[in-house]
Amino acid sequence: MSQLEWVWSSRNTLPMTPVNMNKLILTCAGGRMMPLLAKWHKAAAPDSMLIGFDANPDVVSAGVDGFDRVFVVPKAYDPLYVPAVIDLLKEIGVSVLLPGSDEEALVLAKRKKEIESAGGMMAMSDHSSLARVSDKINLARVIEESHGGGARVLRALNADEALQAIQKLGGTDVPMVLKPSRGRGRRGVFIIGTSSMPEHDDLPPVITLQDIPEVYEQAFPPDMVMPFVSGQNITMDVLADHGEVAQLVVRRWLENWRFPFPGQEIISFPQIESLGTKIVNQFKLHGLLDMDFIVSEDGEPTLLEVNPRPSGSVVVALAGGVPLLKQYVNLALGQKSVEFFSPVRPQTLLLQDLEN
Known part of the structure; x- marks a missing residue:
């Protein structure tokens, strides 16, 4: 079976020019917040063309609001995943690629040279760094030894x-x-x-x-x-540029669950921002990452995990005035200095604010 037999494209049409640096491919396109993410990214980058990859054929059949085209691919752990991505890139043309799951990020980082040779531009750390920082046990040990504030695991x-x-x-x-x-x-x-x-x-x-x-x-x-660590859930978006922080957005969850989306408040939290910066420096991280914290009643934060891909609720940062996907595209294309955006803080965003 050829790799392209995995592919089903939506009814939407997409001009397949050999090079179009405004194309952004987002994997896990079936995520619940993806239509809102597409809306806010296109508000910041109206000339952007959004393409989705997803392992669920039903998602691809229905299409995703705001996406110009959606393709089905195998799961990241399937040996056919990377060959399918390469075949699609040959059809789509040179594009910026942003993984939406940890598994995809690790696989794509491991085979980054092949993906880039096929036209998939990525801002990603090397596989070794991503593997070490995304392992919660290793991360907890490193944090505790170097900085304090690690989880006991x-x-x-x-x-x-x-x-x-x-x-x-x-x-x-x-x-x-x-x-x-x-x-x-x-x-x-x-x-x-x-x-x-x-x-x-x-x-x-x-x-x-x-x-x-x-x-x-x-x-x-x-x-x-x-x-079990009780306290306030905090998510921090981190755009890292070869071991240096290019952008940080700290978001406090209004409730400690994800769906239905309870809303978030964009805040300033120097202690969390400092620890995140140290992790980026220490692991020489590169790309768009997600860090999750718990803050205890006495105000002490614990870093639970570093995810080697954007948060599922990264749209809040976009709606709050930080065009993280546009910044990521510029980073993936080798822009020497990514413009920093300072969001209004504190700023509360509910689901209705993201939809309007």
Whole structure:
């Protein structure tokens, strides 16, 4: 089967010029916020052409509002993924490519030379740096050793190791979190405990110790344990330029769940901005990244993870006055100095503000 048999294009037409540096390819085009992201990016870059890649044929069949064309590709872990991306780039022409999932970011970084040879321009760290910074266990160790403020985590590759790790971290007197060490959103994340937790469809399910063996029988089992950290959820968008920070946007979630979108407040938080800058410097990061923090009641932030791709709610930064996708395109095209934007802070943005 040829790679192009994976491809189904929408009814929309797209001029396939050999070179059009206004083309931006976004993977995971079926994300819930993607139509809003397209709207706000085109407001900042009206001459931009948006192309989507997604592994769900239903998303491609329906199309995505604001996208000029959408293609279906295999999952990132499929051996056919990169060949399919290369074949599409040959059809589409030279374009800037921005991965939307951790798996895609790592695969594309590993085969960056092939992708760029086919016309896919990317601003991405080398694979080794991304692999180290996106591993939550390694990240926690590095932060604690170098800066302080790292999460307490232990590796747990099976149910027995998970039970042992829970005991080492304090037992069930406090809730524990069982999750993958590499980001998969909230897939594969479970809270272990007997105490009551906030109930919401978008929060991880609560399980007991007896449920742990069944969790490890799933297709993508967890591999780490950490104490449940309560507090305020903070997301920070980071545009990194070869180990230096080009743009930061700190966003406080109004509620500690993602959907339905509860709104966010763009704020200033020097301690978080400083730690994020140190991580960018230390790992020599490059590209558009997402850092997630929890801030305790006493105001101390803990960095939970660094995702090697933009946040699913990055549209808030765009609506708040920071054209991060346009900045990323300029970075991917080798612009020597990316213009810095300072958003209004504090600034609260609800779903209705993103839609209007």
